[in-house]
Amino acid sequence: MSAQEMEKLKEALLDLNKAGVLEVVSATATTADLQAAKLAVEAIAGALQVVGKRFQEGEWFLDELVYSGEIAKQAMEKLSPILCDETQPTQGCVVIGTVFGDLHDLGKDIFINFATSAGFKVIDLGVNVSVEAFTKAVLEHQPVALGISCLLTPAAGGIPQVIQDLVEKGVRESLKIIVGGAALTEKFSLEVGADAFAPDAVTGTDIIRAWSEGQ
Numbered sequence: 001m002s003a004q005e006m007e008k009l010k011e012a013l014l015d016l017n018k019a020g021v022l023e024v025v026s027a028t029a030t031t032a033d034l035q036a037a038k039l040a041v042e043a044i045a046g047a048l049q050v051v052g053k054r055f056q057e058g059e060w061f062l063d064e065l066v067y068s069g070e071i072a073k074q075a076m077e078k079l080s081p082i083l084c085d086e087t088q089p090t091q092g093c094v095v096i097g098t099v100f101g102d103l104h105d106l107g108k109d110i111f112i113n114f115a116t117s118a119g120f121k122v123i124d125l126g127v128n129v130s131v132e133a134f135t136k137a138v139l140e141h142q143p144v145a146l147g148i149s150c151l152l153t154p155a156a157g158g159i160p161q162v163i164q165d166l167v168e169k170g171v172r173e174s175l176k177i178i179v180g181g182a183a184l185t186e187k188f189s190l191e192v193g194a195d196a197f198a199p200d201a202v203t204g205t206d207i208i209r210a211w212s213e214g215q
């Protein structure tokens with residue numbers, strides 16, 4: 001993938017031109033060239049960084065954020081068969097889910113897109129995830145980080161339950177926990193024992209990248 005094609009891909013995503021994005025990634029996917037797929041992911045990640053900044057600065061709103069996330073997700077789905085070569089080094093594994101009782105997933109999925117684009121292998125547990133399912137996935141995948149999303153205030157009490165269960169199973173110390181979603185604040189998140197709260201997917205990805213790099 002040439003620098004020009006990367007720029008075209010980035011511009012198409014920032015123009016919310018889904019057909020344009022899918023045209024470029026489909027062409028890349030047919031080559032089955034790992035290097036080209038990585039450059040495509042780099043272009044998508046670069047565009048998503050810009051999207052996140054536009055959103056943080058109030059230049060773009062929810063519609064654009066959600067739609068750009070959806071386009072990126074579809075693009076990543078086309079590229080993932082080439083990228084899923086487990087012999088390639090990645091930033092590590094992250095387990096993510098929405099807390100029990102909560103069915104919101106748009107924000108979680110945007111974070112997944114950002115994390116995937118940043119090179120993480122993401123295990124998505126979906127929504128309405130029980131304490132047992134979070135713990136089982138942590139024991140099975142031994143991730144760098146566990147991400148929990150929560151948009152409903154009545155469901156937020158599920159977060160300390162997950163953390164407590166990880167403590168009881170003796171695995172709390174071996175991973176970092178990051179939480180996000182409109183129902184949470186940094187104060188609450190740290191009080192219940194999470195390592196970090198992310199107000200948005202860009203910040204969340206920056207945090208897990210720093211953890212993965214041992215910072």
Ligand code: B12
Pocket residue numbers: 062065066096101102103104105106107108110111146147148149150151152153154178179180181182183198199200201202204205
């Ligand atoms: C869309 C929406 C829905 C959709 C969800 C569709 C879906 N597939 O997700 C539907 C219609 C299903 C829905 C249902 C309900 N909803 Co609703 N919903 C919303 C709404 C309007 C937008 C949420 C959203 O997607 N935001 C967009 C994303 C991009 O933002 P985000 O989730 O915050 O995610 C960003 C960051 O927070 C962060 N992030 C999120 N998760 C994570 C996780 C990690 C690990 C990290 C690092 C970062 C991160 O990254 C994201 C991108 O930057 C909000 C309003 C609001 N202000 O949030 C209400 C809202 C969340 N809903 C609300 C309610 C009450 C409900 C219902 C109970 C309504 C009802 N009476 O049935 C049901 C609950 C169903 C259930 N059990 O979950 C309330 C919750 C109030 C509260 N604090 O408890 C809100 C706040 C609306 C309100 N003002 O009253 N809802």
